[in-house]
Amino acid sequence: MSPGARLGAVRDRVARACEAAGRDPEEVKLLAVSKTVETSGVRPIYEAGQRAFGESRQQEAEEKIRALPDDIEWHFIGTLQRNKVRKVLEAGFAVIHSIDSLKLARHVDRIAGELGIRPMVFLEVNIADEDSKGGFSPDALRSGRSEILALENLQVAGLMAIPPEEELPERARAWFRRVRELRDELAGDSGSGWSELSMGMSGDFEMAILEGSTLIRVGTAIFGARSDPT
Ligand SMILES: *Cc1c(COP(=O)(O)O)cnc(C)c1O
Numbered sequence: 336m337s338p339g340a341r342l343g344a345v346r347d348r349v350a351r352a353c354e355a356a357g358r359d360p361e362e363v364k365l366l367a368v369s370k371t372v373e374t375s376g377v378r379p380i381y382e383a384g385q386r387a388f389g390e391s392r393q394q395e396a397e398e399k400i401r402a403l404p405d406d407i408e409w410h411f412i413g414t415l416q417r418n419k420v421r422k423v424l425e426a427g428f429a430v431i432h433s434i435d436s437l438k439l440a441r442h443v444d445r446i447a448g449e450l451g452i453r454p455m456v457f458l459e460v461n462i463a464d465e466d467s468k469g470g471f472s473p474d475a476l477r478s479g480r481s482e483i484l485a486l487e488n489l490q491v492a493g494l495m496a497i498p499p500e501e502e503l504p505e506r507a508r509a510w511f512r513r514v515r516e517l518r519d520e521l522a523g524d525s526g527s528g529w530s531e532l533s534m535g536m537s538g539d540f541e542m543a544i545l546e547g548s549t550l551i552r553v554g555t556a557i558f559g560a561r562s563d564p565t
Contacts, residue, residue, distance in 0.1 A: 338376065338558065339383040342367070345556050352544040363544055366410055368536075368554030370395070371561045374402045380557060381407065389432070389552050393419050397426050412552060414469060415439060420446050424454060432457045432495045432533050432552070435469040437479045440486060447488035457495035457533045458483070462514050465499060473517050480521055493531030493549070494518050500538070507539045511546035518547075 336344070345365065353360040368389040369377045377388065377399060386406060390396035391413025400409055410430040411423050420443055423431065434440050434456045447454055461470030471479070476494075483491060494517065498510030511534055522529040535543025537556035544551070555561065 338379045341557050341559070342380055342383050342385060345553055348541065348556075349544065349551070352541040355541075356545045358544065362549060364550045366412075366533075366550060366552045367557050368412065368552050369399065369558065370413070370554065372558045374399050376558060377403060385557075389554075390428075393423050393426060396428075397422075400427055410552075415443075417442055421450075424450055424452065428454070430455045430457070430492070433459050433469075434489075435459045435461075435471065437471075437475070437482065440479075440483055440489065444486035444488045453488050453490050455490045455492050457492050457531070458529075459495045459497075460514060460517060462496050462510055462517070463499050468497060470496070476517070476521060491529050493529050493533065494521070495533035497536070498534070498539075504539070504542050508542040508546060511535070511539075511543045511548065515547045 349363055349365060350360050353363060364387060366387050366389045367380055367385050370391045381403060387408045387410060389410040389412040390399070396409065409428045410432060411428040412432045415423060415431060415433045417439065424446055431443065431454055434443060443456065458476060459470040460476060461468050461472060464472060494514055496514045498507065501507040514534055515532060518529065518532055531549045532547055533550040533552065535548045535551035537553050540548070540551040540553060
């Protein structure tokens with residue numbers, strides 16, 4: 336299948352999942368995860384109409400950002416090291432999905448202030464408390480909420496999660512449900528925002544859509560299998 340055809344197949348899956356969930360497909364943004372894909376491989380997906388791309392390494396992304404048209408919205412989805420924050424913000428990423436601690440949130444806020452920008456960010460939650468993954472624990476988000484709300488240079492879109500891979504779709508769905516319930520609890524009725532949910536990847540995005548995902552991050556199903564693990 337050509338990349339364009341794979342993109343079309345993903346859009347069809349999104350449409351079917353939205354129908355099953357009784358949701359408007361316009362509510363679910365598709366992020367094409369182009370990490371490890373060469374610029375020449377990203378271009379056909381751009382030409383097929385895709386405008387939001389996700390990258391996980393700053394250096395690799397910068398080359399693509401320079402080479403590709405500037406109406407692309409770039410999302411940073413990888414682990415963000417403190418010493419890369421300024422470079423990531425300067426590279427022109429519109430959204431950062433991987434704010435995984437209060438310390439990092441404060442740091443990004445400070446650098447954004449120095450640059451005079453207010454980036455859109457997601458707070459990454461380690462919903463299954465996995466040692467292999469970063470992210471806030473649900474309790475750390477509860478206790479850090481008011482401090483994060485006070486960080487003036489961050490626009491917090493909502494929560495991001497990479498739940499454990501599960502064989503059974505129902506088990507995957509249960510993790511997404513827990514992320515949604517945490518979002519509901521944290522967003523409350525304060526009008527603070529925090530309403531978005533960045534969750535769902537190639538293998539499980541239908542379940543994420545059923546549980547309210549507003550942004551799915553899809554790599555393999557669009558670009559094919561990656562050779563190097565990331
Ligand atoms: C690589 C990656 C994805 C895409 O995963 P696929 O299974 O290839 O769709 C999504 N989110 C994050 C954070 C990633 O690192």
